Amino acid sequence: MASPIHVYRGSYLESVHEIHVAVVNAAGEVLYSYGDPGRLTFPRSSMKPFQAVAVVQTGAIDHFGYEDADLSLICASHSGEGFHRSRVMNILDRINLEEKALQCGTHIPHDIEGYNKLIRNGGELTPVFSNCSGKHSGMLTAAVHMHEDIHSYREFTHPHQQRILEVIEDVCGFPKQEIELSLDGCGVPVHRLPLKNAALGFARLAKPFSWRDGERSQFLERIRSAMTKHPEMVGGTDRFDTDLMREFNGRIVAKAGAEGIQCLGDAETGIGVAIKVADGNARAASVATMEILKQLGIGDEAIYERLDEYIKAPVLNARKDRIGHIEANFQLAAGERVLTRS
Template sequence: MDAEYLIDVIRGEMVESRHEGHVAVVNSEGQLLYYNGDPNRVTFARSSMKPLQAIPIVETGAADFYNYNQAELSLACASHNGENQHTDRVKNILHKLDLTIDHLKCGTHPPRWQETYEELMKSGKEVTPEYNNCSGKHSGMLATAKYMGERVDDYYKMDHPVQQRILEVISDLSEIPMDEIEIGVDGCGVPVHGIPLKNLAMSFAKMANPVAFPEKRKNAIERVTAAMMAEPEMVGGTDRFCSDFMRIEDGRMFGKVGAEGVYCVGDKETGLGIAIKIEDGNSRATSPAVVEVLKQLNLLNEEQQERLQAYHQPELKNARQEVIGQLRPIFTLKNA
């Protein structure tokens, strides 16, 4: 099946552009309930996979051994802004591991939070790996490697036990055999996993309702999702959809963005999982699509819809900060 138009980009009174995409809504038994486009589209989950990648931190015992609190566990699921609240915790985790910033193999990029970047430039300080939006995930991977007595210099490589544990978790939750999962390299250098969109949605549904798993895995999943919802500012940061969305949902839903227009949600009350892929990879269309799906599924009350309005139909502004248009969802979920 082809992608479908999901989001219109309005400038003035005219549709200037359109974003096509795919949606899959699945229950924790793996049944596809609603969709748009192609729910079988094999999709690299990108950073949407981070909550699954964090499960071994708890399962191995590393989280308890290194006294991970909820903020640090939430940070393991993050694509963070690089604010002080994030980088200070990354450095604290590395201190507990008796490792340094140099052990992070995520590479560097300027922090997403402009104020942090400006402070670094004014002070003449170097942009180091803790500012990478994936440094929480990488420090978590280092924690499992260190706790398990494994190599810490190549934890990011596919043949390392850290990545093999993660692959097993993803296979288990998505019900895709390990050797059928597409493998690429993510922006931060670790393996990235490609699975059908409906199976990605199923993974989040199973995290929302993990009762079918053995106790050890069930407890690990519950701790990861509880940490994300309790400390949502760690997952993104100031003015980020992931953080604002989970704060507004107040312990009911967890959500995670992924690069190239991916977003996933798990709803603990209904056990539903939602996965969205914007075909052109433009992430500006993800939050409007997410809020529209939740609205059509009647999972948002009026107050929540109002508080999420800026993400549902984001305003477009010019360089003078004048409103000149907006993004508008235009799709209707199809019953599967």
């Protein structure tokens, strides 16, 4: 099988990336695949919408009067831009907690301009700059509302982490006793399950009432609506999730994860897609996503033209010169073709 993602320097092939893809409907049927759709995977931050379901179902969002933009931020891997940070701080203020309550650690944000300004002004990185600070503020919101310990909210045994596990079991259709756990980059539990089950979760997120009626579908619809109405909160300026959801104007809900994960759901067809770049390099994920959307007939030429930087993604040098590109070179197979798990 030829490598599905090609990286060119000039006109010369320099590198390749292998991918695994699952395209699933809300019933769990694998409609299309590439590689191993059953590959056991940590979907990483792409599970944030389902982690947010566990917050919504406690009633905390309504109790504290959160807006849709707040809920979208709770699902985010944000860029640490000013509007992200101020909203996280506002969430903490409403639950009467200080920034030090966030246990997500910190890192240099995607918003390099803002980071450089911070350094020039003699500031230092704090937890609010973490791309997971929105998620952590949501977990704290639920713990405060449920009168649970706020110091151990990251622990596997904390009631809120158990709520999250139950949501993922239900929405992604995979028994919780078979979900393997480890720690994510921000210190909270991360869940290992088959790639096709992550895709199933996004099929149900995209069109929840085609899955079933009831409160959980209402929660999913609320989260989908918040993310697609406020895509700037999910990522930020020049971020793929944000640009994709904005261009599709509510049709696509999308969430990336670290180590080359990209998941999305289509509200019109009710299908979910999950992608894993085998070597973990995120630069291949957006290119693969756009190729899959084109093969599935989702979107039109006008949308593809506006998202062209993700279809034939540029390779830049240190001078910001375009010296190559990344392109897709694969065809989805109908149905499920399970290859060797790794």
